[in-house]
Amino acid sequence: MEEMRYQEIAETLDIPIGTVMSRLARARKQVRAYIVSALGQKKVVGIQR
Amino acid sequence: MNCDWREKIGLYVDGELEPAVQQSFLAHLESCAGCASSVLEQQELKKAVRMAGKRFTAPPELYAQVRKQISPATHQPLAWLRWGLITACLMLFAAFASAWFTRSHQGNNTVAQLMDQHVVMLAGLHPMDVISEDKHTVKPWFQGKLPFTFNPPELAKDSPFTLLGGNLVYASQSPGAELIYRVRLHKISVFIFSARDVHSEPVADNHAFTVNGWQQNGLQYYIVTDAAREDAEKLRTLLEEANR
Numbered sequence: 690m691e692e693m694r695y696q697e698i699a700e701t702l703d704i705p706i707g708t709v710m711s712r713l714a715r716a717r718k719q720v721r722a723y724i725v726s727a728l729g730q731k732k733v734v735g736i737q738r
Numbered sequence: 739m740n741c742d743w744r745e746k747i748g749l750y751v752d753g754e755l756e757p758a759v760q761q762s763f764l765a766h767l768e769s770c771a772g773c774a775s776s777v778l779e780q781q782e783l784k785k786a787v788r789m790a791g792k793r794f795t796a797p798p799e800l801y802a803q804v805r806k807q808i809s810p811a812t813h814q815p816l817a818w819l820r821w822g823l824i825t826a827c828l829m830l831f832a833a834f835a836s837a838w839f840t841r842s843h844q845g846n847n848t849v850a851q852l853m854d855q856h857v858v859m860l861a862g863l864h865p866m867d868v869i870s871e872d873k874h875t876v877k878p879w880f881q882g883k884l885p886f887t888f889n890p891p892e893l894a895k896d897s898p899f900t901l902l903g904g905n906l907v908y909a910s911q912s913p914g915a916e917l918i919y920r921v922r923l924h925k926i927s928v929f930i931f932s933a934r935d936v937h938s939e940p941v942a943d944n945h946a947f948t949v950n951g952w953q954q955n956g957l958q959y960y961i962v963t964d965a966a967r968e969d970a971e972k973l974r975t976l977l978e979e980a981n982r
Contacts (some may be wrong), residue, residue, distance in 0.1 A: 720831050
């Protein structure tokens with residue numbers, strides 16, 4: 690959301706760039722799973738199908 | 739999908755591939771439907787999260803907590819930092835997502851509900867109910883599902899708009915149609931409800947979205963899109979003419 694490059698994130702957090710990549714990949718997967726499960730359980734709240 | 743390029747998808751979507759690798763990756767996309775579809779999904783997901791982030795602000799306490807946990811000054815064992823960071827990110831995303839759903843659940847605000855529906859459509863998490871560029875396929879699909887009828891406009895060959903399909907949607911406990919159009923790289927949702935069920939609300943552009951609403955012949959129309967306001971106006975004119 691802050692639109693930072695991987696290198697900038699690594700420098701800001703003082704962690705290796707490989708760690709940035711693996712955390713982002715994991716976060717993407719979890720956010721996707723969260724949204725899919727939220728939509729799956731509630732369909733779309735307020736806009737029921 | 740079992741493809742050597744798979745791990746490069748996130749890097750490509752974030753614009754982090756070396757130019758030479760990016761060229762090869764783009765060439766690969768032309769021949770690999772699986773990767774192309776994943777790229778599209780990741781791009782739409784990124785866009786949807788970015789939009790949700792613009793619409794809602796996380797509480798200052800959450801920001802402070804996240805910043806504290808990921809601060810480089812606090813050198814904790816790596817495992818703690820990693821899990822702290824992941825948990826903090828998830829809490830932030832969960833806060834956005836639950837604010838998104840909760841707000842639509844409160845539900846008096848039809849326009850907010852329709853904007854949420856538009857974001858869900860952009861995220862591509864549901865296949866469309868009817869997929870066709872032909873209005874003679876899309877319109878009949880709604881027959882028997884809605885207590886009203888409408889005419890999608892006839893699009894000229896050189897029209898900037900392309901019909902992509904439609905969804906049956908509900909807002910304020912009333913059924914309606916969502917027609918989805920493409921204009922250049924943007925998607926446009928046209929929502930149509932009976933004006934008896936869904937009342938006119940004052941509309942204003944909200945952050946990245948253009949919203950346009952009007953009533954015609956007992957129907958309430960709303961256009962929601964991230965395309966330019968002029969595009970929404972043009973499509974509105976076409977719809978008004980088709981439903982005179």
